[in-house]
Amino acid sequence: MTKEDKQTEQKIFDAATEIFEEKGLDAARMQDIADRAGINKALLHYYFRSKEKLFTAVFDALAERMFMKFAGIFEEEMSVEEKIRYFFRKHMDFLQKNPRLPLFILTEVNRNPKLVDRLIGKVNIIQIKSKLSKDKDIDIPEELVPHLMVTIVSMSFFPIIAKPLLKALLQKTGVDYNHFIKERIQFAPDFVISALKNNSSELKTQNNE
Amino acid sequence: MTKEDKQTEQKIFDAATEIFEEKGLDAARMQDIADRAGINKALLHYYFRSKEKLFTAVFDALAERMFMKFAGIFEEEMSVEEKIRYFFRKHMDFLQKNPRLPLFILTEVNRNPKLVDRLIGKVNIIQIKSKLSKDKDIDIPEELVPHLMVTIVSMSFFPIIAKPLLKALLQKTGVDYNHFIKERIQFAPDFVISALKNNSSELKTQNNE
């Protein structure tokens, strides 16, 4: 026992975070969490009364990590172009360090829709939306902003979420996955800005029929 | 018992497909599958020897459904622009009818990387890649094709995968989710083509530092 030993509760919480992130609520075993934390199983119930309570605590912390970090980006004093480049850089960098996080959140939210409420309260999209559609260089129609945002987030999230599959497919064409991700931090904003700059006015949202 | 009763094996397989797709391998219970199939639990083991075997059979069928259906699209005799529009229409339409499929496959592949081998064999990316970079109207540099493909797939998959979250966020801005998806089938190809047409040559993949 060294002096800088983490407090028991924190050790449990960290172990639970790892296990839940890896396996999800259903597949995670209390025994595994106890083992990884290096303590007795009964201690889990001493600090967090039930598996559900422990999970909720972990989920909230991970959700915070995932959303709060980027909520502020679009409020900065930058042009749209700068914002987009800045977002991809920060977001993809973060995802590379937390590759299991997005799939974990998406899976758990699908399993239990009530978790959505714990997430969306933390994001002020309306503010982000209005900030994005006011730019001197690039004019983005208001009703197009949701599609733009979803596109940006898609391009950032997906290659991380689909890593095992994408890695195998890229290998077939002789491309290294990590190199691909590095490239993407530059490609993605270039691509989005290219689409916006030239004829964003031609991009419609009406379905024609 | 009506005459058109499905054979027992098929009933089991269908029930297993539903349960596995909903809950994943770990959380799926053999009893639940038996109940949904309307038969005894022992019958599951009579037709498919173990949970693992049953799962593998289901997974293979779902993987087939997910990948084979679209492998041929890029081999058709169409311009790149037509191919892109055609893909988004078919792919997103398919995903709307099978909304749980992508997250199921991604989750299971993450849980057990060996499953990747069961998937990638079915797709000939190299062929798709070469087909995409030869077009008279739009010139796409060879090394850019993977990024283009990942972008297209991202834009199609993500809004379906993130449905519960996206639905809640859109609601805050007064947009209906289903309407958003309909719009997206038009927006997505417009966006991609807009980015490509104007300055695809300026899109680089080199990282500058």
Place this chain on the structure above:
DNA sequence: CTTATTTTTAACCACATGGTTAAACTATAT
């Protein structure tokens, strides 16, 4: 009808699961 063969069932098994309990250990204050 009688005999094999294939399907289906109820009862069972060993083991893992989340959770509990009561006792032991530790630290702190009096």
Place this chain on the structure above:
DNA sequence: ATATAGTTTAACCATGTGGTTAAAAATAAG
């Protein structure tokens, strides 16, 4: 030192788990 409160442990419990077995029911073959 000793009572008090907080922390940790081993042993235990009810229930659920994937899987087995042996016998019954249905079907096909002679």
